Amino acid sequence: MSAFPRPVFRVLALAAALAFPHAAVLAQTAARAAATATPPKTADYIVAVVNSELVTEVEVQQRMSQIAAEAQRNQAPVPDAAALRQQAVDALVNERLQISAARDSGLKVDDAELDRAVENIASMNKLSVAQLRQRLRQDGLDYGTFRSNLRDQILAQRIREREVQSRIKVSDGEIEDYLTAQRGNQASRLELNIAQVLVRVPEGASDAVVAEKKARIEQAQARLKAGEPFAVVAKDMSEDSNRERGGEIGGRAMDRLPDLFVNAVRFLPVGGVTPQPLRSGAGFHLLKLLSRAESNPGEVTQTRARHILLRPSAQLSVEDAQRRLSDFRGQILAGKARFEDLAREYSEDGSAAAGGDLGWTSPGSFVPEFESAMNALPKGGISQPVVSRFGVHLIQVLDRRDVQVSPEQLRSQARAVLSERKYNDAYTAWLDELRSHAFIEMREPPL
Known part of the structure; x- marks a missing residue:
């Protein structure tokens, strides 16, 4: 950038402002910018050198105005002048770091893609490409430099997305924790209707009694596997108060059911029976899921x-x-x-x-x-x-x-959500790495 003539600095300032963190390539014509820009009240000079890129005073003043205007729009306090200037300089340095990294990365934007981007900018301003070029010439702005700056912004966006995404790691454990939490969030909204066969085990029962009770629940299980209806087996063998109703407990919200029951039937299809007896403080259970009041977990x-x-x-x-x-x-x-x-x-x-x-x-x-x-x-x-x-x-x-959706699709969705949560931290880490390897020189105002 240091090889560009001084009149081009205004175009570069506008182009650099198009690379806000996490945004895609932001571009409007330099023609519109030139038509609406007001001459700076302060002399232009170099504020910072970032590798081979420059940050100028005119850019800093423009960015300070943007930050202040955005704070006012959001009804937030406007930082004092020193803090406002520091925010502006930091933002511009970060943008230059990304443009520099994009240039060094070897990424390419072919002419056909760049032509499409220019056509889109012209269309957004209700101009043809020929009219855009004419407007640039009228404002003393070089069309080749305009295209070069636009190419830089596209490259910066690409390397930003590539590098940030490569730093985001989501472990299998994090996915499992997320899915467990999601299932937990459904507990107050989903209503389950469960039937059970219960064989009670007295508190403090001897091993012999426990074995006897276990044999009874296994007998009930064998009858179910042989094809007998669950309601018939429950009426015959269950020892709970719902036996005359075929063991039906009745519809209840998941958070009003024992965790043992909820976890056991969570992935059962409606009409499914737990494959093995469950042991609780009350005894041994076989469960059948009769209905879900709302959607299935999947x-x-x-x-x-x-x-x-x-x-x-x-x-x-x-x-x-x-x-x-x-x-x-x-x-x-x-x-x-x-x-x-x-x-x-x-x-x-x-x-x-x-x-x-x-x-x-x-x-x-x-x-x-x-x-x-x-x-x-x-x-x-x-x-x-x-x-x-x-x-x-x-x-x-x-x-x-x-x-x-399949379990694989659920995991994929969870990975996408967790990746999004980590984006800001990964972006900050990438910027810190760019800074640590960059040449950054801050300049004092000329006397």
Whole structure:
């Protein structure tokens, strides 16, 4: 970057602002930036050198304004001038570290892909590529440099995702703990109806008595395996108060049943019988699962949704993106536009070509803020603009279905959720590693 002429610094500052942590490539035309930017009141100079990349005073001032504006939008206190400046410098240094790492990584963005990115930027600003180039020339901005900066941002996004994901490790134990917790969360919502054959064992019974009782429950088990109905065997052999009802205990919430019973029937199909007798303080039990009042543990609700994604940048604030998507929503509800057409034209996401269709997804597939908003919508419903770390979304739910998923699919979903939880820590660790190997020189203002 040090080889670029001074007028290009403004373009670089705008491009660098497109690489916020965890966001995908954020790009608007330098033409729009040049049309809306105000001349800096302070002289420009180099604030920091990061490997071969530069951070300039104009960039720092722009970023300070962005941070302050974002704090005000969120009704948060605006940091004092010193803290605000430090936040801005740190953010810009982090961005330069990523661009530098991307350049050194050997990753490539071919010209065809870059052409598509430029076409999308032009379309977002209601310009043709030729008009975009003309606007750049009018503002004294080099088109080749514009493309080069855009290529850097795409590369930085790719290496960020690759390196951060490679640092996220989810163990089998963590997955098991998560699934156990999820099953536990279902306890207050699921109602089980269980029947039992109970052979009581007196407290303090001798080994001989225990053996006798065990032989009796095994006799009951043999009759069941021979095909006798559970209710018949229960009436004949059970020693509990429900024997005349075929041993049926009646529907109860899982958290109102003994853990021994819940764990024993957790994975049984309805109508299934425990394969072996259970031993409790009361005696020996054989259990039959008569019904589940709600979904099975392996059943999930999948959602088919679509979205329009706008990515905020130095030239498109979060508020501007929200207003634009609110306008889109109004057009759709009024019948003046179709969701899929707007997605194809404006969405900055790989799903744009499919009209924003994200396909069928299971719980845990999306970041929490997106999934929470999606889950709150009825079929056919369209959300208000939703802000996530990837940008601002307009979401529509197309359909829902309940499906039985395999244990492998449940584990895969758990791994995705746990990976998402670890993303921020992995991202911070990667930045720390980049810093530890980088040349970073902070410069004093010129006299």
